[in-house]
Amino acid sequence: MSNERRLAAIMFTDIVGYSAMMHKDEKGSLEILNRHRSILEARTAAHYGKVIHYYGDGSLSIYNSSIEAVTCAIEMQQAYNSNPKVPLRIGIHLGDIVIGDGEVYGDGVNVASRIETLGIPGCIMISKRIQEDLISHPEFHHISMGKFEFKNIPNPLEVFAITNEGLAIPNKNKITGKLKEKDVINSLAVLPFADYSQEKDQAWLTEGMTNALTHELRKISSLTVPSSTTMRTYKGSDKTLPEIANELNVDAIIEGSALKINDSVHITATLINANDKSLWSDAYEIGMEYFYVLNHNIAQKITQEIDIALTPADSTRFTTPSLVHPGAIEADLKGFKIFIEAYTIEQVKEAVEYFKQAIKLDSSFALPYAHLSQAYFWYHYFCESSPLESLALSESANNKALQLDPKLALAYLNRFYEQYYIKWNWEEALKVLEKAQSLSVDDLDVLYGFLFYYISTGKFDKAFETLEKIRKINPNSLAYWTNKVLVQFHSRDLEGVLESAAKGIKIFPHEAILELQMWSLSFLGRHDEAVDVARKILNNEAGVIPHRRGEIGCIFARAGLKDEALQQLDIIQKLNVKYKYIDPIPTGLLYMGLGDMDMAMHYIEKGFEMRSPIWMVFAKRAPPYDPMRGDPRFEKLIQKLKFP
Template sequence: MKETRKLNTILLADIAGYTAMMQEDEARALELLQIFKKILGNHVAKFEGHIVQYYGDACILSFDSTTLGVQCAISLQVEFRENNLPIRIGMHLGEVVFTENNVFGDGVNIASRIESMGIPNSVLISGSIRDQIKNKNEFSLKSLGSFEFKNVNEPLEVFALENKGLSVPERSKMVGKFKEQSRKPKRLLKFAGVLAILITTFFLFNYLTGNEATAKENSIAVLPLINLNNTDEFEYFSDGVTQEIIDELAKISSITVSAFTSTYQYKNQTMPQREIAEELGVKYLIAGSYRLFEEDKRIRLSLELIDPFTKERIWNNTLNEEMSNAQMIQLSVARKVAENLNIELTSAEKSDLENPSTKNGEAFRLYLQAKSEINKLSPEGLENGTRFLEEAIKLDQNFSQAHTLLAWRYTAGASADFVPGIKRSTSESVALAMPYIEKALENDPEGSDIFLVRANLKLYSQNKIENAKEDVERAFRISSWPRIPTNYCICTAVSAFIASRELDRAKEIAEQAKDIDPGHVLYDWDLGNIAMKEGDYLRAKFYYGLSVAKADIPFFNTFLGWSLYYNEQYEEALKYLTKAYDNSPLAARWNVASLSNTYFKMGDKENADKYLQELLDRSSSGEPHLNLFIADILLERNEKNRALDYLEQGVSNSDFGFAVFLSLIPKFKTLQNEPRFQEILTKIQSPGI
């Protein structure tokens, strides 16, 4: 086999999150892989590069010219972004060995390490690349600092390209193929005297300064519990208790725990545990199974805390509990995990792990069932969830979490976008939700969740931006969450700051939430909304595309189609908008308006009129919440006065989401100087759009 050794620029590119994509939608993932390969094939030769090898969802490229290689990386990311491909790129200049169809050496290994710490749409480079291009004005660079990588002897400084359109990762949030810290479970260590004091001081310093190493050392993912019952009837218990264990572990400041939506993708998977831990970037896993015995109202739960890298079982236990005591399970698990990882709990943490949210086991079981149903965001699921919560509250009038969730059900359940055709007015939704909000506040006046729920009601049902923002700010001041809320929709906070034109704050919250809970589909939607507000329609398309990749439902297909409409990609927009329309028993208002506007732009007035008429007919039949979207269609046709008529009717009725969506749809900026429009903005407490 002929070998050639030379100094070369190596570019490594891969599709971020591809394993999860394959598990969620194999056909879509394979389609993206083909697009990835096609774009590479079209670009590389133009920059005198060579495709060395494809492997899985990644590719190695080589360039004799470093400058051309970096130019190619930027050009590729522009094309990948336009095609909703979340690609990471890492580059290094070093000595490598070429064979007939492969390349080896430290140059490849270092490029791989650098690529692993990137984020979608980023180009990260080594110091050797930077030295070659630092005097070229076409490249904008930012140092991310020095890093220690696996199997690399010396720390390496890594730089990010900051050229327009590229993403730059934050150092504090980076994960990658770094050198591992040693792991020393409790039973291997005996602390005494001065050593114990020094270590306690070390942990306290790390906690107060936010040192990332401590968090990574005690990072845990809780895998969905396996249901051993021969029926799906008790599947709610798997998801519910898994989430509750995660929530309790998250209260321990020395532990970093992966969010439920990140671990849910591994449900019923046979993937090796080490690979799961590597993908999630954690040191430990909690795995287990359960069986419910309905006849004698018992539960048997088998759990283990393992180090998947050494295959050491650090702790395991089988719990046999009466269902009447089920609410104590997650507290017991959290205490045992802390004990076996040698974590010293604070007095506040000890108190939290001794006090369940309810002392009634049956109320807790009903609460878990309700969460499972409400998360479906279907009319049937919302009704079932309501029934379970009402039964739970009858058993425990002071069950604050149940009151909060029922209030959330009436706020989120009022959505004319998740529940198209809903006949309930926002004033009716407010009347239904407020008693539960008041009771939750009475039981737990220092709980952040209920203020976020009330903010949602004020923002989407009462259409009062500043009033909603006050509750959001209060929720963050109290900050009873371990890090940031993920159980209730943080998009309330993001939307409030978008509507008040505080986009930096909106972006900060959305990116933090996505970092903590990367599997949560609504955080990609949030970032898409921010991009739309900024007028960056290409970036919006990228994030809405990520939402569709995670949850291929009409709601997200509509937003992706809507962004394509603003990108003037009308044929592509129709593909997603029509798909959403065809897969809905009754199409959502945003979907119908976007179809009408897209056809109008394409010169197809017959279809444009058909969808306008559909909304007009639905409005005439008594369906509320449609006024803003009829106005959107009319404004596309430059019928400003009629559009303003419908907007005035929408604000008068307080149509669901009026304030948020008025601030989000770019077309309404054309009305800024209209006195009637200014009055509307005043009524919704808007600083302008």
């Protein structure tokens, strides 16, 4: 018998949950099955169709037209809705079929069978080709359910639901069926955006774009996103995207570019899975005032593409930003780039001027106030002002930031540092830090805050838990290694400090790691090695901030190098004339190393009076204070700090 090829409306039906029915009530289930078949056959014959096959609790039938097939389906569902009800779903598609030897073949059959699986009891799902035939028939109502990628079907297909009275309509967000397995993406990284400017002088824009998009994506609690700091190490990398994804243990990568031409910003963004397959891409041309709005929209689009659901808390954080004066955004981005890379007070002051310029251009823009607060707060670190003077400047700017934007996580983080480092208000510090965390999920700077708080209060289990979170977000970074040795040092795992420092220094020979390596060697009695590390720090002029000379002098004194210790003391005394503020506590440590406990206590008490930020918050447990422990004067000072 020869095969017959023809165009037909193909209908698949399926009784939902039939197997479960059989287990509960075999007789009732058979009654429903027979009812399904009898109504199907009667209605199909009435509309000039033909039942080709029964598949257990399902069926395949064909019709001469879309109109006949859909009319038949509506009548069937209306009949099945009376008792005993038949929980049937129906899928219909118009396509080529081949009939031969009692069988029906063809791509159209596959499509119809896939469409049926998207349905729910009482519904009728149709393909785009069926929907097009219904447009001139107003008696049929329908709604698009969206486009779907089906197993073994090469291209996405749009599917519709018939919405005539009495029919069930699936929830678009809960549709399931024989769909292609989507890439499961629970983590992604934003690569540094490329700078396509001719002079390569728009790093402020590309880094700002990277930071802003990362910040938006990190508001989603179910999505793991490495920090911008981590991603900065991949700038200009010749590694492939799969290699980077593997190193970071992420499911996908976002790469893009940003270029400012006159008043327009041109941006591209592409989402690529770990196997180097492009999942989504788009290009934009916007005015600078839409910078933060665009980042929000890109983040929103990506969450839709990877099918990430927002929790109520996520939705509270994930709100559309307001438009901002374009010049204010540019000034703030330029200032922030300078600030995060600053090694000198001159650089910090340059950043401050940019933040002030941003505020002048748009006084309703909260972010530059928060950035200004950050910069002012660290004036004391660069010896530009005392901690209390820094605090006054920082609080003034930060209060304005919070007034303008009560949901600005950075402003709460700034308040934490004010309360923690200078006011020593432990309860309030923890409260505002938790508020910052609620507004920005596992933000790295917030995690650093928790880490410092746990070290100060002796909660080392929590400190190590927080360190592990930092490692996952910011692996193999300077911040991770610095904080790892910090926790180990204060928990008195000095051998652990040396092991971690040796690994960290190979990648980042930074003074912050060398300093704790130096102290650990000294307390382990390895004084010659401690002195060697101290000399390394002295040889790097950028790393020899005035505060650090007191520590180095202490190490020299502990090693019996009294003359070199006194030399550092002389330098500190001269620097006190040059600078507006030098933390007195490291000078106290130097005297401690020399064995002059009265002078040591004098400078430690002076540090308390001046609100020495870094050394006082760790005073209860930091090893360098050990020679003073038991001294009534020191113990009284610790009581005044009221550690929890």
